[in-house]
Amino acid sequence: MTTERCSPNWVLLCLMSAGLLAWLTLEAVSIAPNRLVAGTPHRAHEVHGWWAALLAGLPMLGVMVLAWRPGTRRLQAALALVVGLLVAMPLWLATAVMALADPDIPQARLGIGASLWLLLFLWLLVLIELRTRLNLSRAFGWLLLLPVVFAWWLSLSFWLEPLALYREYQGRSDQFASAIAYHLTLVGAAVGASLLLGIVLALCMRRYAGMRKAGFGLLNVVQTIPSLALFGLLLAPLAWLSARFDWLASMGVSGIGWAPAWLALVGYSLLPMVRNTYVALEGVAPAVIESARGMGMSRRQTFLQVRLPLALPVVLEGVRITTVQAIGLTAVAALIGAGGLGTFIFQGLGQAAMDLVLLGALPIIGLALVADALLGALAERLRHGGTP
Amino acid sequence: MNESDTLPVPRGHASRGIALWRHWSVPLIWLALLLALTFGMSQLEALLRLIEPDTRQVLYQRTSLATLLGQHVFVVAVASVLAIVLGVGGAIAVTRPAGRDFLPLVAQVASIGQTFPPVAVLALAVPALGFGTLPIIVALLLYGLLPIVRNTLAGLSGIDPGVHEAARGMGMTRGQILRQVELPLAAPVIFAGIRTSVTINIATAAIGATVGASNLGDPIISGIVNGNTAYIVQGALLIGLLAITVDSTFERLLWRPMTG
Known part of the structure; x- marks a missing residue:
């Protein structure tokens, strides 16, 4: 294996450190008993505890490590990690529903918080950056989103019924x-x-x-x-x-x-x-x-x-x-x-x-x-x- | 740049004045019409009554039209100035050696982002920032950045590399090359981007009346809600005139006499 000597990819490093910071400090989800009341916010570590939050941050850290010496192989690995992260987001939301939803309140609504929106945005930017660096075609970029769409569809149809956005959709x-x-x-x-x-x-x-x-x-x-x-x-x-x-x-x-x-x-x-x-x-x-x-x-x-x-x-x-x-x-x-x-x-x-x-x-x-x-x-x- | 470079000016003060008038007459006439309607809408009450014969109130009086015009211009101006500073600055930064890593991503985002409809951007700003003037300024700023960044990048990268080398050969520093060579050469393309950005911002700001900003969109929204077409016409006329005035001013600014 050849060691590729190239300078770090600062774009990925910046985007991913911003992502980690957002994940650990901003609110990830909010839960409200009904449509009218403002939800109570929860940060990622308040959902499953600190260890789980840190564990979930590991792939982002992994991308940063790979970006330090960005050879083609490593960027491909980073791409796989980011697609994995995008797929994992709805699944994580599903686990958050299980942890937070009170079975006594069937109308409870789960709102997506600032940190998840920001992560979604940053990860898509990372995807675009990697696609450009790896010279992948636009069509391939869209193909990469297929498993992500599938994961959302799967979660929505089985576990994410309390998602506020989905509740609005179901109503109409x-x-x-x-x-x-x-x-x-x-x-x-x-x-x-x-x-x-x-x-x-x-x-x-x-x-x-x-x-x-x-x-x-x-x-x-x-x-x-x-x-x-x-x-x-x-x-x-x-x-x-x-x-x-x-x-x-x-x-x-x-x-x-x-x-x-x-x-x-x-x-x-x-x-x-x-x-x-x-x-x-x-x-x-x-x-x-x-x-x-x-x-x-x-x-x-x-x-x-x-x-x-x-x-x-x-x-x-x-x-x-x-x-x-x-x-x-x-x-x-x-x-x-x-x-x-x-x-x-x-x-x-x-x-x-x-x-x-x-x-x-x-x-x-x-x-x-x-x-x-x-x-x-x-x-x-x-x-x-x-x-x- | 001094005026005589851009205008086909004969000698003498009087003729210079005429040439200046000829150059700026179109935007000035639009501006005069805009101001006349803003301050003299009440003179048109009889005409507006033709549109809404059954309604008691045909003149929009909740806020004076002049205030609404001022607020509209203010919001667009703040957002546009910030967008110009950040957009041109950002595009310059990513074309320097230190920031070049970010160039592909910024170029991609500037082009993909323009696919996003401005209304959708405005609508997304509200959950994030709440109602009022601030989300509108932020949405206009974000959206207005894109054409400016894109055009500045296009302008800077469109410069013949030979020009660069000649400038460096003359012993110019990097800063000098940027200020005296790159920016002047890219200026027309950058200005075209600013024009697009400001035009979109005027239109999007009007829609901002639905998220609690008060500007020229107000009479239109209130007219739609109350079924008062006369209100709608007043707001629509003024917004249209504002947009045309600003656009024709840009057109004159960008005008070059070498077209003939």
Whole structure:
């Protein structure tokens, strides 16, 4: 075995010492008899005692030791340790439930405390750092999270019923499913419409220079207007329209609800979509077009078989940007009654029920990350893969 | 940088004034409109009544619009200044030899973090910090850091290594290279990041009205809750104007005459 002489990885050392400190000093869980009362906080060593807390800290210490002389092998071992830690967290929570939950209070709720949130964040950073240092692909990084997701699923379905977040979910599981479906439908409808409209606009802009300038100027202004303001500004005219025209009202168009949300989402999505489509179509090398024409392709064929396929990855990049953006903006649209996951956030904020806020915010972040990863991977594939 | 570098200025004071006016007219007009509406909204009562004919109260009067505008600008300014200091400082730190270990992680986090919707970040700040102005400033700061860090990194790493070597060959110290070569060359990209960050912050701060900050989002939220469209229009107009004023100011700041 070769001894690798390299300097310590200070990133891992810093992250893990912060993690250890948080684990030993901050509150790990809190337990409350019901939804209304604030929970009593417990630090890690107050749950199972000092020895157990120190023992649980050992893997973190292990990562720090491995980071001192970070060869490839040692970093791989560290990666395994971190994935193990992430898997262990829900299992540890399950043991905390058993230790702390009072069987006489069936409605007791276990809240996740600051130290566990911080650890989750720090460990994910460690995962990203290790993935970068080991040159692992993004897809492999996602694969590493599979056992973690499985561990959470397992714990939630068997032992973690008192988890406050889970209790909030159980209280409204139907609502939750329909909120996600509605959220995605609204995002899909907006992105789809802006894709079609964006392509048409980009094609027009290629033909008419005047339209290009005015179009980009206008879309830029729309993009600048804050979401809450744009929803508000659309509210008055839409309410007026639906009061005047019965067929609009019968379609469900009104000042609040999906109509202003959808319009605003399309407005926001157009700028990135048009810009990317325009740049993509313009970006195809003239020599490629010329050789296609030289091969006897008609104008139409050149466009459909050469220019469009070559432009597709950049267009898809536009779809990725607008989808991620729309997932976030739809959450704001819940304020004007558009529904979706944002409803939970604003309901939770209104009732000062933080777990309900989390029930809305965490899936939104998850959806944004997944959409970003999937569409990014698709664009990457189209770029390298054998498209005609 | 002195004005005559960026403006196509002919000689003489009067024409210089005209050129300055031409350069800044767009943001100034937006600013004038913003201030006129803030202080003179009551003049528009008749128009607002058209929107809400059945409601007794059409002017938002719980707090003066000027106060709300001031608080909005204050929160965004505090968060943005902190984000600029920390973001540019942090990005410089991780591109120096001493901090280079942290560069890959910081670059990754800056790009992954931008996938997080600002509303979600704001919502997560509340359980951690409670209601009020502080969580909003922290959320805006954290979120606003990302575009600044990302653009500063891009600007600094986009500099031709030859330029570095030439500067070192001239006997410049590291500090001199940073101040006189790297930062000026990266400045346009850094400014673009700051512009993105401030634009997002103005929008997110407005949503902060739901977590107990008082700013221009207030009339909108209160209008939604009470079903008063006139309130919503007042808040929305002012926030929109504020955003456009700030954005067009940035646009003018970044404007280069060499485009022609």
